[in-house]
Amino acid sequence: MIRKATLLAVVSAALLAPVGVATPGTAAAKTFTAQASRQGLVLTVSSITPEYAKGAADVIKVSGTLRNDTGSDLSGLLVRLRYQTQPLADRAALETFQTDQTDQTLPSGASPTSRMDIPALAAGASAPWEFTLTPAQLAHPALPRFGVYPIAIEVQQAGWRRLAVQRTFVTYAPQQPKPVRNKLAIALPLIDQPHRVIDQPRHPDDATFVDDKLSASLTGKGRLADLLRIAKTAPPSVTWFMDAALLDDLTAMSKPYTVAGKDDPVKKPADPAAAQWLNDLRAALADSPVVATPYADPDVAALAHHGFDTQVGRAIELGGQKATQLLRPEVSTSINWPASGLLDADALDLLAVGKPGVAQVGKVLLTSANLPQQGQQATPTTQTGQTTQQTAFAPGATTPDATATLYSVAGPVTALVADPTLSRLFEPGGGAGSTLLSRQRFIAETAMIAAEPGQTTPRSIVVAPSRRWDPNPTLVSALLKTADDLPWLSLTRLDSVKPPKRAAARTAQTQRAGLTYTDDNRKEELGRKYLTPVKDIARNAELTSLITTDKPPSAFDAAVLRLTSSAWRNQTRAGRAATQLVRDAVDARMDMITITGADPDQPRTLAGSDGVVPVSVKNSLPVKITVDVEVTSNNPKVLRIVPQPTRRLVIGGNGQSGTLKVAMTAAAGVSGDSAVTVQLRTSDGQPYGKPVKLIIRTTGYTGIALVIVGAALTVMLAAVVTRVLRRRSQRRLERAARSRESEAV
Known part of the structure; x- marks a missing residue:
């Protein structure tokens, strides 16, 4: 029989808390927390050993503490264990027990000996409690069978007034018969938000950040420090999703960098914690599968809906390249985990096509709301600041296989559907006891799946x-260890998960509805107002590459992809500020290729009705460019551009110039100023920069007329010279005659 607990001598300070941020049963846990808070009485379950029972006679010990925070002494308290003699029927019943906090769902069993009286509990004091039970006692009078048994710890006062209740589970798993050992793949994200904007530092050893949040997260109880702690102890079968933009930022922080300030940028020395974190992560993930997300975690669904056809493929490619360069050589890009685990057919097509011949996606990791089981409904919920959905299990329903096959324009794609309940158990809890309760719920859920x-x-x-x-990290590491130890689970890599081969298994376990993407999901995306200027920047950024002779990938690819990050969904104001910074940088780079002499005060002269006008282009980039110079007349009736065999210039970098001689013909008898428009184009014909207006001044004289005028001027000049010479000669003769006359006298 269940034995009466004895009062222990240990005093502990504990706090009742929910299992997780969005864990099923959170509402229940919050209810208990609220009750305890109002009444100042805190009930905590701190230990259940063993984690699950293997034999009918195994002794299960459940212990915890009761703390009086009312500020006044309490008397007449009773702590007792409630239990149920039948295992829960299915996961729906388990969910109901955890979430429905009415008396109807409380376990009915409460033996008179399964109680502990606390005659008095002083203000601020804690009273430890402990109960023991066996599976055989739980299932009396029948023999216990494999299953999950609900229990509850209840605190009453004066024999009737309930002050607090905490619910949890005891799992009985006898060695025979052995349940089917299901395969469990765990995917953990290492994804952050962009902290840099531009990859064009002011100095070779400098990088500019928009904030310095990463530095604080690397040490102590920072988010990245916690993720590293988990990675160090995780089983090697856990699959990590790595955003290479985070690696990129931390690599930049390992050197001197600059943080943008309200007034002036702040210089920062190299952060040794960044380099240490990267080194530790490389060591921790040396034997674990790593999947690189598209660079900067772009909002793929939004890009698909707003015409960003090439950015997704480039993001997949760049994410793989950076992760391979900064983390380790073996990194996959074939699995995609979209924002909130949701996508539609358009986004699926973009991922499946990727960058043809370079990088494509063959599997997608989705929520159960995005690909629900047939006949089940999706209901909205909020998960760690991100709007997503969960699918509730119907009574009698079995857990579907995690795989399904989707069809894209590039062929079939395997969908990997995350279990909503198990996934949310990995979310952080809020206080003492949450790790234990999450562990017991995890054991119960997976055992229930095995017993279906x-x-x-x-x-x-x-x-x-x-x-x-x-x-x-304590919660996650505990769940990972538990998952690795449970006999009805086999941890496996995510990339090894494949659809069942047998037809019967496919019919029974993978029957899901099609992709479900609601209007509310669409509203969560980056919108047209945000993405329109980003698209303009992306187009100009691409031109900075196409104008070069070698045409390497644009130096702004990473910057543009950061602007499309799904992190800006809830931070569009910050995203717009980043957009302006990138726009300024792209414009500045485009302005390094200029048409010289475009000042209206410096017209170019066309002598006569036809001639050649030079148009010069200066290249201040450090690389060679290939540019086509397109010249059109603003008034072809007055000034016509003569077709020419080529208009292409190849110009070296670092301030070199190239000149195209443009033949023009002016209408007869026309003189004065005319205008032409010069447009630079890339070698594939795309306009580069804004068109430039040049003023052409015509004199109205033809070439022959100029020759005649020149000849006439020459004749006139010769006549004048002859006349001057004759006058000089005549004067000399007159002076000589006068001299002879004087001598004769």
């Missing part, structure tokens, strides 16, 4: 917490 009827082959289960989670 009709199983003949192992199913695949996928766990994936929210992508920008702020994890509790």
Whole structure:
């Protein structure tokens, strides 16, 4: 029989808290917390050993503390264990027990000996409690069977007034018969938000950040420090999703960098914690599968809906390149985890096409709301600051296999659907006891899946917490260890999860509705107002590459992809500020290629009705460019541009110039100023920069007329010279005659 607990001598300070931020049962836990807070009485379950029972006679010890924070002494308290003699029927019943906090769902069993009286509890004091039980006692009079048994710890006063209740589970798993050992793949994200904007530092050893939040998260209880702690102890089968933009930022921080300030930028020395974090992460993930997300985690659905056809493929490619360069050589890009785990057919097509011949996606990791089981409804919820959805299990329903096949324009794509309940158990809890309660819920849920009827082959289960989670390393590490130890689970890599081969298994376990993407999901995306200027910047950024002779990838690819990050969904104001910075940088680079002599005060002269006018282009970039110079007349009736065999210039970098001689013809008898428009174009014909207006001044004289006038002027000049010479000669003769006359006299 259940034995009466004895009062222990240990005093502990504990706080009742929910299992997780969005864990099923959170509402219940919050209810208990609220009750305890109002009444100043805190009930905590601190230990359940063993984690699950293997034999009918195994002694299960449940212990915890009761703390009086009312400020006054309390008397007549009773702590007792309530239990149920039948295991829960399915996951729906388990969910109901955890979330429905009415008396109807409380376990009915409460033996007179399964109680502990506390005659008095002084203000601020704690009273430890402990109960023991066995599976055989739980299932009396029948023999216990594999399953999950609900229990509750209840605190009453004066024999009737309930002050607090905490619910949890005891799992009984006898060694025979052995349940089907399902495959469990766990995906954990290492995703942050952009902290840099531009990859064009002022100095070779300088990088500019928009904030310095990363520095604080690397040490102590910072988010990245916690993620590293988890990575160091995680089983090697856990799959990590790595945003290479985070690696990029931390690499830049390992050197001197600059943080933009309200007034002036602030110089920062190299952060040794950044280099240490990177080194530790490389060591921690040396044997674990790593998947690189598209660079900067772009909002793929939004890009698909607003015509960013090439950016997704480039993001997949760049994410893989950076992760390979900064983390380790073996990094996959074939699995995509979209924002909030949601996408539609348009986004799926972009991912599947990717960058043809370079990088494509063959699997997508989705929420169960995006690909629900047939006949189940999706209901909205909020998960760690991100709006997403969860699918509730219907009574009698079995857990579907995690895989399904989707069809894109590039062919079939495998969908990996995360289990919503198990995934949210990995979300951080709020206080003492939450790790224990999450562990017991995890054991119960996975045992319930293993006990579902009709199983003949192992199913695949996928766990994936929210992508920008702020994890509790103690909780996550405990769940990972538990998952690795449970006999009805087999941890496996995410890339090894494949759809069932047998037809019966496919029918029974992978029957899901199609992609479900609601209007509310669409509203969560980056909108047209935000993305329109980003698209303009992306177009100009591409031109900075196309204008060069070698045409390497644009130096602004990473900057543009950061602007499309899904992190800006809830931070559009910050995203717009970043957009302006990138726009300024792209414009400044485009302005390094200029048409010289475009000042209206410096007209170019066309002598006569036809001639050649030079148009010069200066290249201040450090690389060679290939540019086509397109010249058109603003008034072809007055000034016509003569077609020429080529208009292309190849100009060296660092301030070199190239000149195109443009033949023009003016209408007869016309003189004065005319205008032409010069447009630079890339070698594939795309306009580069804004068109430039040049003033052409015509004299109205033809070439022959100029020759005649010149000849006439020459004749006139010769006549004048002859006349002057004759006068000089005549004067000399007159002077000589006068001299002879004087001598004769």
